[in-house]
Amino acid sequence: MSDExxxxxxxxxxxEIAKWFLLNAPAGEIQYIAKDMKAVLQxxxxxxxxxxxxxxxxxxxHMICLDFPDRSGEVMVTSFxxxxxxxxxxxxxxxxxxxxxVNQVCRxxxxxxxxxxxxxxxxxxxxxxxxEVTKYVSEVYPKGICSVHxxxxxxxxxxxxxxxxxxxxxxxxLSPQNFCNGSWRSIWNVEFKDExxxxxxxxxxxxxxxxFEEGNVQLDAKHxxxxxxxxxxxxxxxxxxxxxxxxxVTTIICHQETEYLNSLQTSYSKLPDATFKDLRRKxxxxxxxxxxxxxxxxxxxxxIQKSLGLEKKK
Amino acid sequence: MEAAxxxxxxxxxxxxxxxxxxxxxxxxxxxxDLLSQVDQPLQVLCDVDSGKQFILCEYNRDADSYRSPWxxxxxxxxxxxxxxxxxxxxLEVDANDVFMVYLDQSINRYYEGGTSSVYIWxxxxxxxxxxxxxxxxxxxxxxxxxxYLEEGSWEAIHVIEVVPLEEATARYCLTSSVMLSxxxxxxxxxxxNLSGSIRRQMNMDLPVAAGHLCNMGRMIEEMESKLxxxxxxxxxxxxxxxxxxxxxxxxxxQTRLLELISxxxx
Numbered sequence: 001m002s003d004e005x006x007x008x009x010x011x012x013x014x015x016e017i018a019k020w021f022l023l024n025a026p027a028g029e030i031q032y033i034a035k036d037m038k039a040v041l042q043x044x045x046x047x048x049x050x051x052x053x054x055x056x057x058x059x060x061x062h063m064i065c066l067d068f069p070d071r072s073g074e075v076m077v078t079s080f081x082x083x084x085x086x087x088x089x090x091x092x093x094x095x096x097x098x099x100x101x102v103n104q105v106c107r108x109x110x111x112x113x114x115x116x117x118x119x120x121x122x123x124x125x126x127x128x129x130x131x132e133v134t135k136y137v138s139e140v141y142p143k144g145i146c147s148v149h150x151x152x153x154x155x156x157x158x159x160x161x162x163x164x165x166x167x168x169x170x171x172x173x174l175s176p177q178n179f180c181n182g183s184w185r186s187i188w189n190v191e192f193k194d195e196x197x198x199x200x201x202x203x204x205x206x207x208x209x210x211x212f213e214e215g216n217v218q219l220d221a222k223h224x225x226x227x228x229x230x231x232x233x234x235x236x237x238x239x240x241x242x243x244x245x246x247x248x249v250t251t252i253i254c255h256q257e258t259e260y261l262n263s264l265q266t267s268y269s270k271l272p273d274a275t276f277k278d279l280r281r282k283x284x285x286x287x288x289x290x291x292x293x294x295x296x297x298x299x300x301x302x303x304i305q306k307s308l309g310l311e312k313k314k
Numbered sequence: 315m316e317a318a319x320x321x322x323x324x325x326x327x328x329x330x331x332x333x334x335x336x337x338x339x340x341x342x343x344x345x346x347d348l349l350s351q352v353d354q355p356l357q358v359l360c361d362v363d364s365g366k367q368f369i370l371c372e373y374n375r376d377a378d379s380y381r382s383p384w385x386x387x388x389x390x391x392x393x394x395x396x397x398x399x400x401x402x403x404x405l406e407v408d409a410n411d412v413f414m415v416y417l418d419q420s421i422n423r424y425y426e427g428g429t430s431s432v433y434i435w436x437x438x439x440x441x442x443x444x445x446x447x448x449x450x451x452x453x454x455x456x457x458x459x460x461x462y463l464e465e466g467s468w469e470a471i472h473v474i475e476v477v478p479l480e481e482a483t484a485r486y487c488l489t490s491s492v493m494l495s496x497x498x499x500x501x502x503x504x505x506x507n508l509s510g511s512i513r514r515q516m517n518m519d520l521p522v523a524a525g526h527l528c529n530m531g532r533m534i535e536e537m538e539s540k541l542x543x544x545x546x547x548x549x550x551x552x553x554x555x556x557x558x559x560x561x562x563x564x565x566x567x568q569t570r571l572l573e574l575i576s577x578x579x580x
Binding site: 009021024032033038039041172173181184205209211217222224257259260263268271 | 317320333336506508527546560
């Protein structure tokens, strides 16, 4: 390969490459990747362009949590809480955070105005679910954060119309000094369907882990709970109080997430046995090490092969 | 260059090929370093003379052609290709034969099937470098028998630098990398992918009376068993530990929680 003939990538291509590296950073590692990327690119302008495009996508995808400058609370940066460019709503404190994506901080906050908030009718449901989910998350995730948003029908004022809430849960464990980072993300869509008189729950769960001492090993697991018949709570919506719906939905979420964790653990127990042995067995059947010192005698080699009935198939 | 290695350590292993291509385009002057230090999934070609497969790597590459250890020919053919000396070529032929038996005999040992290749090159003074490669596919449809994996592969690269010392001994510096990739996909657990690579090093001074091949073979065998232990610890130990730290499994708690939630309903 004669490198001299390879044309240098164009500026656009370099930006795309930088974006790609940034977007694929494991949880909690984008700043390290940013530093290395800057060094590799050796072009501040190109890097800044790439970062400006990549960081917002990364932050939303990883649902990062930022504190308000006055420590009055925190906001989760997600596509569900995004109400304007770099603006993210925290429904709990009814504030809007203005976010600096590249530095991953909240620059300032302002109160949300009425148009940005759901109606009192919707807010009752959102609030009740928020309370239940927060309790659940605090009991189950040592370092979990969560948030509930209305993504559809936030202007609904009374029963008779559909609306949709989204629950986001995120837990990260960052231990760079131990060369280990990990994250758990769940997104639950809760649809209140008036005509069908039911609440439909669908979820996506994503777990990642990265270990990088003398190597690079990553777990990437994803699961979609799509079977709505399993998670449909058929109830008289007219008589379904926000608290009732919150209980039911949270129970479903808890059940599903627990099931998923169990199945992950099952995979882990099955994998070394079934899978690892698929690729490599622990001890040779003959229980002796390979006779390297005898191999200089090729007649021996042919004998070994003959006796094992092996043929050079390759 | 350090920054480039830093990136390779963090990018998801399933994207490592794309990452390396990107880095090579950005840092063409570092291509030699990148290609030799970054472990990539191994490719194979079929030797036209013997019909046997051989593994491709930097040590048997010249321009865009690769030299087969079976026929010593370049694929595609190359006019001015580099070849090891006669003496090293003999060692290389022996090494390939032996390593193949090591692998084949491991039909009941470490591996079930798979491809192996050994390449040997001159190095400083009277030393040489030997590269032992193994490639094994354990997915449903390839060599693997149990068929639990949607996709799985095990690849090992062992590079030994041999430098003769005084008094009929030689120093052997072994750098080994194992790349493992496992994917399962089913209803209850969705898509589960565990992949990556681990590197280890080992140095030994050994008498050459037993022969280079014997010394190298023993080191590799010992290293592979250490690596298997590490892989077990890291792949199935550390990553699982992380998952359980994020969300500790605790059956009594979970059941109680569910009970509490359902009981609270009026």
